[in-house]
Amino acid sequence: MIESKDDTHSSPLNLQAVQHILETTPDIIYRYRVVPPRGFEYLNPAITAITGHTPEEHYKNPDLGLNLILPLGLNLTDELVHKNPENEPVIIHFVCQNGEVIWTEHCSVAVTDEHGNIIAIEGIARNISHRKSSVESLSKSESGLIPFLFSSSEDFSKTTDLRHLGQMIGTGLKELSHADQCAIINFPEDADPYPIWLNGFQESDVPEIILYVQSLLESRNINKLTLYLIPERDIHAFSSIAIRNKNSHTVIIAPFAYEKHLLAVGFCSHHQPCLLKEHEKAAIEAFCYQSAIVLENNRLGSELEEAYLESILALAKAIDARDTYTSDHSQQLVLWAEMVARRLQCSEKEIEAICWAALLHDIGKIGIPDEILHKPSTLTDEEWCRMKQHPEIGANIVSNIKKLKTAIPLIRHHHEHFDGSGYPAGLSGEQIPLGARILSVVDAYGAMIDRRVYRPAREPEEAVSELRRKAGKQFDPQVVNAFLSFQPS
């Protein structure tokens, strides 16, 4: 049935060899007559293996083959010949006997009569379902990964808090690795490792997880930049009570490394054996690299912030020395402010903010010229206006330091008066942050008992009387009472 297009050339293959190829090839080879009587004139045995129907069934029922094609009614002659003058491979869907839909790739030619009319189609059809599903699966995972990485990147940019970053990184890693439990352990260069996110693990598991990770990273000479699947037998070799108790069968160690510098490690455990496909590993590695960049930027940002904070503290000390006769004026205010805050039952976070604000409350004076700051006589309206800018200048100076975020309003409002006559906003009563009301009292007391260029120091008793006299006007009475309830030195 397979005819040579050019009968003048004899085939170097003998008929027996051709017959063997036809009967053993995994591809369908066919000749389909498209003019009456329609139907297959030849089909090799591969049709049975691929569609479940035998050649004999097709010979008996000329429409059987057409009924297997999706979409139903598709004109094979049009698809394979008329729309395909270059005889390019064409993809056709078949419905198999068991109902499964498969992809087949057809390479075919038209057979014509002496008038050039098409009378049959000869061709070869290959089952490409496996190849197609692999490509689709890869493409699906990649198309899902890109938005995932993109949205992760967007989320990462919204925070500089390491714990929050750890939560975002851990959530992403757990999702990508299909883990049941996940821990993100930070590996700082100059300190011990510590967890920044735990999911499914307890704090008490952490020492053993860290020990386990360190054992794997150091003793076993594992490349720190690669992803690891640790089979169950190895987990027992590195026995860990925490890991065993959590029924971990497979552990993925996902290092977050930037320029060969390990920043953190993701520890993911699975209750069942987990074997990741290549594209899933690639996705995790891409995510880890992206996360590592974020962690490195965060580390650099923290270093920069620490350096900035140190220079601000040095500045605050210089301002103390410039503005007062007591070089530790601000340090003294910190002690008093903390005592008052504790007396008023502020939370630890509030107390921390109050202490920072006490230390840095007058840092904005860096913007006030000496001739105004040290003027022995009364300030002019213009000078006073300039002087009143120092809380706002100070708030702006510390605004870029995240650990001072809660201290900013206290610095900005430390010259507000309880009766609303202060500056810069003219706030009154409880509109003024409590920390700022505390600062107002201790700062005023400290200033009164300190000698200034324009006046001598006052006696503590006189300063206390002044606080009492102005309670309810300049100062919050409850803060004055709290301050006076202990004997300030």
Ligand SMILES: [Fe+2]
């Ligand atoms: Fe001030």
